Amino acid sequence: MAEKEEVKLLGIWASPFSRRIEMALKLKGIAYDYVEESLDNKSPLLLALNPIHKKVPVLVHNGKAILESHVVLEYIDETWKHNPILPQDPYDRSKARFFAKLVDEQIFNAGFVSMTKAEQQGREDLAEQTRELITYLEKELVGKDFLGGKSVGFLDLVAGSMIPFCLERGWEGMGLQVITDDKFPEYKRWVKNLEKVESVTDCIPPKEKHIEHMNFMVGRFRSS
Amino acid sequence: MAEKEEVKLLGIWASPFSRRIEMALKLKGIAYDYVEESLDNKSPLLLALNPIHKKVPVLVHNGKAILESHVVLEYIDETWKHNPILPQDPYDRSKARFFAKLVDEQIFNAGFVSMTKAEQQGREDLAEQTRELITYLEKELVGKDFLGGKSVGFLDLVAGSMIPFCLERGWEGMGLQVITDDKFPEYKRWVKNLEKVESVTDCIPPKEKHIEHMNFMVGRFRSS
Incomplete structure (x- = not known):
């Protein structure tokens, strides 16, 4: 892993879809920047990264956007393999x-x-x-x-x-x-x-x- | 792989959700038994294997039922690793x-x-x-x-x-x-x-x- 990798999460504090991504990052011990979005005033960044659904969570990893919470969880598990969250079987x-x-x-x-x-x-x-x-x-x-x-x-x-x-x-x-x-x-x-x-x-x-x-x-x- | 393993698919001929599972099994060269279900007359086996959704496809592998077509495709890719269908990255x-x-x-x-x-x-x-x-x-x-x-x-x-x-x-x-x-x-x-x-x-x-x-x-x- 490069030392200066970018890990950024766009989320909404009350959204279970966002919260579970933070839980996974913390379980893996991955440092990340958190950007709070607003349901009624979505940022241009969110709209640019998720033009189809315009929804959180969006995980940005080294410039790439990963969307949809289950997909993000799988991505996290495949990218940082320690402390696996999915079973092995x-x-x-x-x-x-x-x-x-x-x-x-x-x-x-x-x-x-x-x-x-x-x-x-x-x-x-x-x-x-x-x-x-x-x-x-x-x-x-x-x-x-x-x-x-x-x-x-x-x-x-x-x-x-x-x-x-x-x-x-x-x-x-x-x-x-x-x-x-x-x-x-x-x-x-x-x-x-x-x-x-x-x-x-x-x-x-x-x-x-x-x-x-x-x-x-x-x-x-x-x-x- | 044991030689006599059971691979059975419960499907409906017109269902894209079933058809994609057969495509994956064929791409992998996995022999399977196919059981045709009917939308209006679901078999006791289907109801027993998928009591929550009562839907095809159901893949049965050595007595275990795998449900939901994306989940089944991931299972197939993880179980028979040759000719991968998901990208590696x-x-x-x-x-x-x-x-x-x-x-x-x-x-x-x-x-x-x-x-x-x-x-x-x-x-x-x-x-x-x-x-x-x-x-x-x-x-x-x-x-x-x-x-x-x-x-x-x-x-x-x-x-x-x-x-x-x-x-x-x-x-x-x-x-x-x-x-x-x-x-x-x-x-x-x-x-x-x-x-x-x-x-x-x-x-x-x-x-x-x-x-x-x-x-x-x-x-x-x-x-x-």
């Missing part, structure tokens, strides 16, 4: 990738839309759908400290940044308890394990401010 | 993964929904959106035989199975020409190159039957 890798997709597509979608429903029934139905999907992670956690096994891995970063440290805060702000202690003991244990990992906790947004932000976002997308 | 890999996601999310979605619009204006707007997205692939193809460079790679399998050998057939069946020769010369050259690769052409569904099927699918989702 191809089947275990396939499971991590499969569940990561489930988290960012189905769980994020059902979970976030559940908050935007003004009407009680629609909200409950989607919360139940989210709960059912999280049951699959509950099963994956049996007998493990982390989804990655003995240490934090790719799926922990994706699911951790999204569910306990984003969706749950939104629900909490609305007085809803979607993930109950009795039905999700493994999940609850996992969250406690995550909270002991400095590279993770360093990247979790401050709780009160985050809940306020989630309330604001939910208000933007409110529907019946 | 991490940045090139990130680009292939980024564009593959673009194809299966944005391009597939805009392209397919464009066909289902009964109303002319909505259809044209979405066709134009699809066209703009395909422009990004057009740029990627300049100076290359394939998206993967000198040979067919991951992104060729994803984009090839989806755009020329699926979406274009749907549009053709409706008398629409979305990807014109004058605006997409690199794309058109690429399709001709793909048509010279036996592992690809072996997995392209018969054209007339495919157009008929696409018309049927479009009818199911028809909206104004």
